[in-house]
Amino acid sequence: MPTTATSTDTLFERLSDVWASLEERLDQVPVLRRLAEGTVTLDDYKRLLFNLRQQVVDGSPWISRAASSFDMDHFVLRSAAIRHAEEEHRDYQMIERDYVAVGGTLDEIRAGRKNIGSEALSGYMFHYASRPNPVGLMGAMFIIEGLGAKRAAGWAARFQEVLGLADDQVHFMTYHQQADAEHTGALEAILTSGIVDDAGADEIVRCAEVVARLYAMQLEELDS
Template sequence: MLQDISKRRQELVEAAFRGLAIAWTDFEGQLEQVPVIRKLNRGHLQIGDYRALLKNLRQQVVDGGCWIARAASHVDADHFEIRSHFMKHAVTEHRDFQMIEANFIACGGTLEEIRSAPKNIGSEALSAFMFHKASQPNPFALLGAMFMIEGLGSRKAVEWGAAIKEQLGLDDHQVSFMLYHGAHDDDHLDELETHLAMTVHDESDVQDVVRTARIVGRLYALQLEELDHV
């Protein structure tokens, strides 16, 4: 019986990864259509574009540690290890916005400007969705959200950071947020398989994880599309 359960759980995890891979491919296609990313890919990025990107990302990153902490508070004692993972993740994320602020100031912006900027339209939608999901009992579908957001760090951040550095003639300390995440977010993704194996029990769970990933991908792209549109 145990062998059958383990085999079934493995099939569900594999199905989740297939769905997440498709969601990621769709997300990459959406990113390619975002104006600021198109400018970056074509070598046309300006320092003002980079400052706008940092300013708009900061507001969502501030919320990142908060929604992860809220998710942890809604995980029951039967899933203690997942709750611990969420709590540790919240701790590692909750100061990331300070790197963005430092990069913004190092590129000619001011602390007052970046801290006073409101969320853009896409950031509002993304943040609202994340807190909504995090407030549900055992919000394990957020593993799909983490796959997408951490995937940005591990698969895109170094590429973007290097391109921004080259195009704008910047130093590492001016693009440290992206370079840091490119080096560290692989650690989070390595844990995903283990946590999916602990939380997906049927096809409905798989669909919830993948659907959450797809929604987060679309809203994240919307956030980048709506730079400074508040």
Template structure:
């Protein structure tokens, strides 16, 4: 009997998350953060690269919302709410970047790195599908990262680099905000709205996004 047939959706997503966490430990900038050798330049580069992808977050969620039909009204409504909550997030990165001495003009003129290009391209392409329920898997990864890891990263950057609270707002904000989002996501995943095919798509999308998000962090500036 296959794993798909015997494991719950929660179990399957937990496995994806465990693999994602393991891969993150091998991302160079995060490894330096963990061992205390991270530099202010590393943090600046991280913010620079994240901003170029985060600015696309609300647009792909909005596009996904527009492709849910009436039988998927609850998913459409949730996506619309989420897009509204996310559409200013990149401004927090910009403020953090300027607060550590970065140039706002250079930040806004930046381009996506290789991983960010792949991630955004995948998200927009998937969002164009009719009833793109698999994107719940993308949200599981991205929102889970904010809820489970962002505040810890912020605290570690502050500890190693002596940063002020006003220089890590993006990460600290996302612990609370994404925790709320993941709570809503769990409600949807456990609601019975998803068919077996939907669940398979959720897991596959989570797997792809986990890999591409890690790639984004691995390919800073490329």
């Protein structure tokens, strides 16, 4: 049964609750807490970039896998995933450039491996993307793109304020404010289009809950 206006409102309310819980958890992440307090170091920032890169490099591949898992009855979602994968497939290179700009080397960051949280997050995303018609992944995008649109630019500005970084040293984060705002707008259009039924809404919320927890774990477990 198509989602009604009332059930759409309920879906956004449920996703808003997931987002609020994520923000509370992010406030307790050590590197983000130090950033807020103004005690963050350049090494902290380098470690953050180093760890993010290892998971971001998997972003376009799992989105592509999701696209291949949608049948023609879900053509809108398939098309959106294909476009998104194309837009994201070079994002990890921005992180590499930022990392080199703050004194790291390409050899270092490319030789890195995922931390515990990144392993869990990436594994979950590939597993879910392999399911037939993985509608729930819109919940994952709500979290991941929401972080880019709502938090990344603020983090970048704070890193610049505390560490005196130049624009070309925080490009990955600043870029994603605009890019992910566009993605969240496209996602909202799909969620309000009526193509998501009640079962799909449940999947979306559950996936958002899991991804929110795993993304926070990725930030908590730097270097683990």
